[in-house]
Amino acid sequence: MMNRIIGHHTGGAYFPNATDLVAYHRLIDGDGQPHDGKHPISANAPGRALTAGTYAAHCLNLNSGSIGVSICAMANADWGKPASWTHPVKPAQVDAFVQEMARLCRIYGIPVTRRTVLSHAEVEITLGVKQKNKWDFDYPLRGTGPRDPIAIGDELRREVGIALLGQPVPPPSPSARPILRQGATGxxxxxxxxxxxxxxxxxxxxxxxxxxxxxxxxxxxxxxxxxxxxxxxxxxxxxxxx
Ligand SMILES: [Zn+2]
Structure with a gap:
């Protein structure tokens, strides 16, 4: 059982490096492909002793019960200077991120609320757990808009909610692998x-x-x-x- 999902950006390049993989449970690369982090989600299970190096340390003093999902982006990005960002979050990453959040909500039975599906930047505001100037996400993930983490989080939650309700799935691309179940051959x-x-x-x-x-x-x-x-x-x- 897990209590919440916290969304992040890695502050790295578009492909997860070793440090990124240690810090988060799931990572979305620049092509929108998900990756498993080094530590399984169960490593952060509530009640488990969080010994350094044995769990994904993605959120200061709030790792127990927290799943960490991160978008691989924003390497060397200066706060408030989007024009200079070399690795901005791409639309395909946001799409995949939303789907991954929805998938995890479904698996772990996590409701989509401000307290249970939130960005790192919302943690201190909503849950009162102090963080160190985290700004993932105080910038709009899609297009332009206010730099209000709660407003951005609300939009994210709206999308996750739609995904959970069974948003029409886009047709598979020609390169997509077939869905295989018992009885398949080849x-x-x-x-x-x-x-x-x-x-x-x-x-x-x-x-x-x-x-x-x-x-x-x-x-x-x-x-x-x-x-x-x-x-x-x-x-x-x-x-x-x-
Ligand atoms: Zn973060």
């Missing part, structure tokens, strides 16, 4: 099997399904035994050795 199945370490016979049977559910559980994915976009992303990341 080279894509073989690829998944090879990644899972089961016999790569190209037939998605009960053993492949069990191995996939185990993999999904370990990677904090919805353990439904179906290889969809999020699971494919995790498998691809693993195959690259990232």
């Amino acid at each position: 080279p894509d199945v073989r690829e998944v099997q090879a990644a899972l370490g089961v016999v790569a016979d190209g037939i998605f049977g009960p053993r492949t399904r069990a191995a996939l559910i185990d993999f999904q559980s370990r990677r904090q994915l919805l353990p439904d035994g179906i290889c969809g976009a999020m699971t494919w992303a995790a498998i691809s990341t693993m195959a690259k050795g990232a």
Whole structure:
């Protein structure tokens, strides 16, 4: 069980580096692709002793029960000088970020409220837990607008709410991987099997399904035994050795 999701930017480049991966549970790269951080979400579970180096330390004095999702962007960015930003947040990243927030809300049963789905910049204002001048996000994530973290957070929550209600899913791009479930066959199945370490016979049977559910559980994915976009992303990341 987790209590809340806190949104961040990494203050880094468009691809997560080792430091970024340690600090957050989930990271959205410049192409909008999600990555797992080093520590699983369960490392920040309420009641667990937070020993340094064993959990994602993404929010000062509020890491217990907090999932940290970060947009890989804003490297060396000066506060209040958007014209000089070399790595501004991209629209595809915001889209993926919203979907990821919604996915996590669904998995962990987290309601979309100001106290439970919020940006780092809202933590001190809304929850009263002092932070060190964090400005993710006191700038509009889409277009232009006020630099009011609560207003920006409200817009984010509105989008997450829509995503949760089953926002129409855009058609898969031609390069998208097929959704695989028990009964599927072919080279894509073989690829998944090879990644899972089961016999790569190209037939998605009960053993492949069990191995996939185990993999999904370990990677904090919805353990439904179906290889969809999020699971494919995790498998691809693993195959690259990232
Ligand atoms: Zn932050």
